[in-house]
Amino acid sequence: MQKENRDALQRNYVKLVKETPVDLVVGHLYQTGILTDELREEILQNPNTYSKTRQLISTIQRRGPHAFDGFCTALIDEGKSALVHHLKASMTEKSEVSKDRAMLPIGDDIFVVVSEWCDKVLVHIRKYEKNSAAIYVPTKKGVALTLNQWQLLEMYVNEIEDAIGQMIDDVSEVPEMTFHLGKGVYITVNKIYPTVDVRQRWMTPDTNQIVSTKKGISLTYDKWEALKGTFPAVREAVPEFENTIPCILSDDHQNQERMLNCSTCNPFGEPL
Ligand SMILES: [Zn+2]
Known part of the structure; x- marks a missing residue:
């Protein structure tokens, strides 16, 4: 089943569980070959409609590219065209945004x-x-x-690796090393926690302190390794990279004052 179909099922899950005439739909899907006899039995042996429908929805997601349309057809045949309409409307809505x-x-x-x-x-x-x-x-x-933040992450990879090495070998003179990806997102390599932390920071309006937010994730070193492994696939998925360069690399930023005034490079307006 296609991802957009799965997403639609997921988004309408509660409604589906409430409104699907599950026994009849299972019958249809069996007739059209989307469910095997065995799967039909498995679903129908559940004690109530709720658990039957739950299992039906999770089962059809593994039943090939036609399962979603088959499910919709079965619903329409059982007088549930409004439900199908709902399902499909949520799909186009989502895929547009x-x-x-x-x-x-x-x-x-x-x-x-x-x-x-x-x-x-x-x-x-x-x-x-x-x-x-x-x-x-x-x-x-x-x-x-x-995209610019991701590009900087790629750009800093060697330095981040170097920082990790220093933390592991315990030769760093500082407890943590940070790399700014722009707009207040920082990568932090820390001596105490053996992780690479990617996190948004912000400045508290009252005290002007720069603090970490919950928007972020700490990656263990093996996940950091795996993340580096995604670089080629990410590049492939983003042809736009060809036309974007981080502002920090632009000619404009060779002028230090311009860089200090840049809200991406110096989001908290810090002096040199
Ligand atoms: Zn900038």
């Missing part, structure tokens, strides 16, 4: 996800979790990087 171009696992349900959101391409490093229908859904734990 948000589309994932790539979803690359780096371990423990953390993914590097290239997504388009309102015409803007972002690269997420984000923890996902499986919902009750066994579909991966994003959690709040993670960070969304702009």
